[in-house]
Amino acid sequence: MTDQQTALLWDSVNPVLPGFYPDPSVCRVDGEDGTWFFLVNSTFEYLPGLPIHRSRDLINWELIGHVLDRTGQIDVSLVGDSGGLFAPTIRHDGTRFLLVCTLVGGGEHGSGNFVVTATDPAGPWSDPIWWDMDGIDPSIMVEPDGTLWAHGTRLAPEPEWEQQTEVWVRRLNSQTLKPEGEETIIWSGALRGAIWSEGPHLFHHEGYIYLLAAEGGTGFYHAIIVARAASPLGPFTGNPANPVLTHRNLGRGAAVSNVGHADLVEAPDGTWWAVCLATRAWDHCDLLGRETFLVPVSWEDGWPVFAPGEGQLPLNPGGFIVQQPSSSATFVNSEQTATSSTGRHGDVIAVRRHPSQFCTLTDDSDEFRIESGEGLSGSTPAFVAKRLAGLTTRVQVRLVDASSGVRAGLGLRYSATAFVTLTVGDGAVQIESFNGHAPTTSARTTLRTPLAAPDFLAGTASGVLAFELHGTSAVAVWEPDGGVAVRSGAVDISHLCAKHDGGFVGVTYGALTAGDHGFAIFSDLREGQ
Structure with a gap:
């Protein structure tokens, strides 16, 4: 084992959330108490579901609560092992937090997608509002004017190849929080033959709408891809450098593999960062599951560059200067809830x-x-x-x-x-x-x-x-x-x-x-x- 492999297993900043914390999604909120980043992860058959962590610097994370933290809020009693709560996305529309997620193999609703809301990320979160839509991995983009766009992925009804998927987009009603209007298919894969274009996220940057997604399945061939368009409805053009981050080219002996399922966020100093999942293996066994890693991102020629100068997950991703808050008023319940929800027993x-x-x-x-x-x-x-x-x-x-x-x-x-x-x-x-x-x-x-x-x-x-x-x-x-x-x-x-x-x-x-x-x-x- 090389020194770098040893460091990735034991001595590095990455992963920033070690252990079973897959499918990370992150959003940033600026308030009177400074800037906070909020992160959510999948929990599958486990409850309470969908932990919410917060951080000032994207490296040190504090658990403040769970989205699904009370009996009757969601039914996972009938899900199989590794069924249940998949691929949540967290966003803030200026007033409230929006979180969308997929339930696979559930009770009353079976498999389906839902949205919940909260004014404080530590909770309480609302009961689910169910979407009438096929597929998995829903996400939301918030326009500067408050317009909401729902998007997600599903298996293509008439695929050109096995396990081909398609990414769809629809307007999201800001009052009912249900998708409405016509649906537009915007993506079916960066490469011909690419399977499971999933975990899609749309976001703005300098006049373009960018699509960030993962392809290749959640295992060894997992990869992150990017495309862009002038409108959320496309047409989208893939990044010539796709995939923008993967470890499949490192071979199966790499200490960290299965890199994918990312989300992007901008820090207050103008730097960009991605959270993504990856696994640390021992004798090719990923005992810890998929963990949350942090990756620096730069912009060149209108495209994001992940891990610039390295091209793989860094041991220590660095950071940015954190401005000290002048007061603590925005999320008045977070401190109290963080203590009461975790106590001495942790997560x-x-x-x-x-x-x-x-x-x-x-x-x-x-x-x-x-x-x-x-x-x-x-x-x-x-x-x-x-x-x-x-x-x-x-x-x-x-x-x-x-x-x-x-x-x-x-x-x-x-x-x-x-x-x-x-x-x-x-x-x-x-x-x-x-x-x-x-x-x-x-x-x-x-x-x-x-x-x-x-x-x-x-x-x-x-x-x-x-x-x-x-x-x-x-x-x-x-x-x-x-x-x-x-x-x-x-x-x-x-x-x-x-x-x-x-x-x-x-x-x-x-x-x-x-x-x-x-x-x-x-x-x-x-x-x-």
Whole structure:
């Protein structure tokens, strides 16, 4: 591994949001309290959905809330693994925040596109307004005069090649927030044979309307393309330099790959920047999923140049001079909501339901209680998780207490068919590894490996459960209170990624319970030594 590869894995500014934070979209808002940038990411089957981060400098991001943060606001109970909430876009029209997103395989509405609004990005956000339209990846462009344009992508009805898509544009009614009027198809790919022209965004710059999109699918061939026109309705001309950013030319041995799905923003000093997704791999396994990276952008001959002078994601993208705000009045609730929504527990998420439906979190204590339920192979596991952010790291949780008959512990989850757990219960500490997509019949069964437990262990006991990760290998650790720590041998976790299991997410780690009834109390769910 080269020094640059090592730095990209461990020691660089990029990614600016490490871990499972894909499909970034960003907008800038100037107010009395200075300039803020707001960022949103996809969350797929996890709730609360669509985290909102804010930043002064595009590098340091603070979680302030979630768009879909209450029961009944959205139904993801029927979505499959890596289904649910795809590719949100966030914009500000001068008065309110607008956020559009795709729900894939949902409940009452099935698959569809919707828009929500808020005056404060920390929330509350409105209930969804559903769009009557086909396709995915909706976006909104705000004209200087307030005119709104809706756009998105879908599979072409009469494709010239397999998986050819088309980008459409329609006016968006500023009152009803529903697309209206005639539809115009403006794009079908920068290259003949290019698949999935997706994640489209339209924006203004010096008299042109620019289309920014991703092509080539979300894997190794992912790439960013640009086109421009005099009007949102086209005709659009592709950049002669397309694709403007990709890592597919670096080969499969590159430390960072799958670069694409970008959004552009201008800083107050006139510099331009893009946020995009990419993955850091270990032995070609993208355990962390798709992460958010920052890229400097310059303009030459009327076209954006991504990562000028480098042509690939930089280790350290630099920055711009941040003007200090003179007051703090624009988003009066953001500071308060940032504290109350995250508390000491950080960005905790759950599968297909809100954590509050089965987990009691308290801001005045580090402890939280999880009602017993399904294990990680279930559709709604009793699992409160955070995103894994490092490839050489330790994740842990402290088990404080548990009901008799309840297995409780720590899990690494990619999907219902790919997970590893370390649990305590029934007088034993147990490792469970499940690879439901393994090529042989015997490997599809759940493998249970007991760890030798201290003699005093009966039913459940208190202590720390941990996984020490080194790439695609992990060591399970049980550190009982008042006892001797027990360590496993190396556990293969290479199946916890898209390469082996498909899908679009990254590994999450969290506290879990399994049993017909009862509960467990935990604390100190965290990553790091």
